[in-house]
Amino acid sequence: MPVHDHQLHEGESLREAARERLTRQGEQWTGMREAVFDALAGFDKPASAYDIAEAVSKAQERRVAANSIYRILDLFVGANLARRVESANAYVANTHPDCLHDCIFLICDQCGQAVHIDNDRLTGGVRDAAKEAGFTQTRPVIEVRGTCGDCDPN
Amino acid sequence: MPVHDHQLHEGESLREAARERLTRQGEQWTGMREAVFDALAGFDKPASAYDIAEAVSKAQERRVAANSIYRILDLFVGANLARRVESANAYVANTHPDCLHDCIFLICDQCGQAVHIDNDRLTGGVRDAAKEAGFTQTRPVIEVRGTCGDCDPN
DNA sequence: CAATGCAATGTTATGTTGTAACTTGTCCTC
DNA sequence: GAGGACAAGTTACAACATAACATTGCATTG
Structure with missing residues (x-):
């Protein structure tokens, strides 16, 4: 019994919603940010910044430092595009970025x-x-x- | 309004309760474990394993490796003598080790x-x-x- | 008491997670 | 095309955590 309705996104739609949301906050939706978001959303479980760095590195066929990933993840968490799982030192994509609540x-x-x-x-x-x-x-x-x-x- | 009564310990009494508890579990109360417990209980805020290693090193005037501290902290957490604060990567002494509940x-x-x-x-x-x-x-x-x-x- | 076994601790090394400081690149504007 | 603003890259390191193996000390037992 869902407490309230909200749009659950996936794939293209999810990326689109994330882009929408981020740009609406006055932030840019760059290639790098998209790559990080795609990588994050591609995991079926919480992913560490280093997991994501590896995934993005592979996808882009160049070395991407964890460092840059952290910056973008922090941005995502601040913009509600991602959540940090504290007890796992890991991150998950938020499938309904427009809906703000504790989880x-x-x-x-x-x-x-x-x-x-x-x-x-x-x-x-x-x-x-x-x-x-x-x-x-x-x-x-x-x-x-x-x-x-x-x-x-x- | 306390939900239930339980003994809150401090200082000597707390150490004694911890010793009691640990030995009752079939574990030994060694000098090292006492030193770690005292150090942990001496902090007024959650302490990292490295903080404790430093405190114990100072107290004993010899170098104690973080490693050993982790082992003992794990034991303490398992025996309910200490709690881990996940979001701070740190530990606190449990002031009522005989009382088992979520906190x-x-x-x-x-x-x-x-x-x-x-x-x-x-x-x-x-x-x-x-x-x-x-x-x-x-x-x-x-x-x-x-x-x-x-x-x-x- | 020597030999043995075992638990606790020590030692060294390394893996994982997270930041800091500074540089470079890119885009926009004037 | 100079200058500003922001994204991303680079390098270095700090902080947190575990693995593997060696040593110590104590209890048991033959």
């Missing part, structure tokens, strides 16, 4: 897959708890490490 | 302070959500980055 990641310790769920009741509760403790400008990090259904079919 | 950390981006709160309703909700998605052997990571009341007194 919860479930990460399988076996296969590395991450699934993303939304639950505003929970994330709101966490935000409230932080506020109550006097924290401001809060950014919740809610992740669950565990074993996914595919890896533990019991 | 929530609020970390100030300005001063690095971390405060620890318990809220079984929230952590339980996160666990339930993960279970619903087919995950087992779950270990929630719930942290909030933000600015603490001292750093932003508005």
Whole structure:
């Protein structure tokens, strides 16, 4: 039961939505940024900056330093095009960049897959708890490490 | 309003509780482990393995490698004597090692302070959500980055 | 008590993740 | 085409983490 409707993109459409979003923020959609976004979106699990550097290097047949990737990933995270998975030191593309909310990641310790769920009741509760403790400008990090259904079919 | 009672330890008492707990698990309470625990408990904010290595090195007037610290920290986390703060790559002593539950950390981006709160309703909700998605052997990571009341007194 | 075994720790090396500082390239404007 | 502004490249290094193997010290037992 989805809490709200939002557009889920994939492939061309996703890249297009990302480009839209980024340019709307006054940032440029460059070849390099597109390459990084494509690489990121091409992974089926959270990818490290170095994973992405390798993928882009391969795609472009030239060496691309992790450094540059970090810059672009930071930009993406700031623009909601990507999310950082803290407990995995890795990043995932955001499939609905126009929709701004906290999210919860479930990460399988076996296969590395991450699934993303939304639950505003929970994330709101966490935000409230932080506020109550006097924290401001809060950014919740809610992740669950565990074993996914595919890896533990019991 | 505490959700439940539990013993909060500090200083001698905390070390004693930790020793108790560890030995009860069949592990040894060695001089090195005590030194690491004391160093960890001596920090007023989450400390990295390297911070602790430095503190122990100073206390013992000899070089202690980060390596050994990691081993002991892993042991501590496994025995509930310490917690890892994922979003800070750092560790904190657990002031009530006999009480097993999920916890929530609020970390100030300005001063690095971390405060620890318990809220079984929230952590339980996160666990339930993960279970619903087919995950087992779950270990929630719930942290909030933000600015603490001292750093932003508005 | 020597021999053995085992757990803890030490040592060295290396892998992984993340930043800093500065340079170069490109595009736009005047 | 000079100058500014931003993207990207380059080099270096800092910070975090693990692997592989050696050594130490203590407990057991023959």
